[in-house]
Amino acid sequence: MRKVVDFKTALSYGLALTLASGSAMAADASRAPAGNLADGTALETLTLTNGQGVSAKILTYGATLQSLMAPGRDGQVADVLLGYDDVKDYVDHPNYFGVTVGRYANRIAAGKFTLDGKAFQLPVNDNDVNSLHGGGKGFDKQVWKVVSLKSGPTAKAVLALTSPDGDSGYPGKLDVTVTYTLDESGNLGIAFDAKTDKPTIVNMTNHAIFNLQGEGSPDGALGHMLTIPAKAYTPVDANLIPTGELKPVEGSVFDFRAPRRVADGIRDGRDQQIVYGRGYDHNMALDKGLTKAPELAARLEDPASGRVLEVLTTEPGVQFYTGNFLDGTFIGKSGHLYRMGDGIALEPQKFPDSPNHDNFLSARVDPGKPYHHQMIYRLSVKR
Known part of the structure; x- marks a missing residue:
């Protein structure tokens, strides 16, 4: 039997929704057809739902987080992810909305890296300059196999790809799994x-783009308050490749160690990085660096709705992206036209272009030493 915690009571204390000690609440997992690719390959939607109004939909195409429903302080539930209603649009108009990114998230300069003295060339798919998010046909453009799906105190969906x-x-054959979990506390884990049979590089993340007011809201996401516990960031060149420097954020528009409105620095043309x-x-x-268990990477709050998102990760960096390349040509959910600033991505990962910077934490993965990245999207409500 499911015990439902009264949402308004929880909000009256300004707390995240949590399981009462000893309760027998359970989250549900279900699956449904989601259409077919042009070659006839069947696609599915996997849905994880808890008793507090939080639910996540995952597509087998790209192991994509298609939607994330979350209640606000008024009890109204909204989809806080930019994306598409129809899986066909993820195929025909790819823009990384909520996808699983791999083999290597972010950019690799000129698509080149060297491993054990051997040079490798990746597809150059970022303005004909860099390899971006795996290059070519990355993990976001693959159909993943559903390994398992189960309900319980924590609902779980496991997807796999070779x-x-x-x-x-x-290099190397790579066997990959992505595991989504949802519990009654509002934690969506990914x-x-x-594991590989040859030395290779791996850097995986989820590319969700958030608007905590609800995707498509006319105010966009730039009024959100953001906190990132990082005293340094990696400056980039004109092609958005890190220079290799770790630059202090103090005194700059990149200082989010205390909560700041995203809009306050996004148009500061005096900063060449902007x-x-x-x-x-x-x-x-991130100040925490690489950790065994997920720790806080970012906290995003929408003052209007009261929705709060905390991003936790085991990885040492988080890419902060304000949807700058959304130019009004992307028609998303419910016919919404997505523009710059309509969403914010917070992508935990190794540093961009790390194979070409000895001072960055290595993304190397060897046989017998599997890759693991654990991240959490933690939803709560502030009164």
Whole structure:
């Protein structure tokens, strides 16, 4: 039997919704058809739902987080993720909305890296300059297999993919799983695991773009308050490749160690980094570094709705991106036209272009030493 915690009572104390001690609440997991690719390949939608109004929909195409429903302080539930209603649009108009990114999230300069003295060339798919988010046909453009789906105190969906040796230029056969979990406390966990038969590089994340007012809201997401516990970030060149420097955030528009409105720095043309990124599109070097268990990487709050998102990760960096390349040509959910600033991405990961910077934490993965990244999207409500 499911015990439902009264939502308004929880809000009256300004607390995140949590399980009462000893309760027998359970989260549900279900699956449904989601259409077919042009070649007839069947696609599915997996849905995880808890008793507090939080639910997540995951597509087998790209192991994509398609929607994330969350209640606000008024009890109204809204989808806080930019994206598409129809899986066909993820195929025909890819823009990384909520996808699983791999093999390597973010940019690699000129698509080149060297491993054990051997040079590798990846597809150059970022303005014909860099390899971006795996290059070519990345993990976001693959159909993933559903390994398991189950309800319980924590609902769970496990998806798997095999990337063959040489896939998009990367060495080694890579067996990958992505595990989504949802509990009654509003924690949506995402675990990325991979094992290889040859030395390779791996850097996986989720590319969700958030608007805590609800996707498509006319005010966009730039009024959100953001906190990132990082005293340094990695500046970039004109092609958005890190220079290798770890630059202190103090005194700059990149200082989010205390809560700040995102809008306050996004148009500051006096900062060349903002000019290069057309806003924020930068890796923040988290003070915590690489950790065994997920720790706080960012806290995003929408003062209007009271919705709060905390992003936790085991990885040492988080890419902060303000949707700068959304130019009004992307028609998303419910016919909403997405523009710059309509959403905010907070992507936990290794640093961009780390294979080409000896001072960055290595993204190398070897046989017998699997890759693991655990991240959490933690939803709560502030009164």
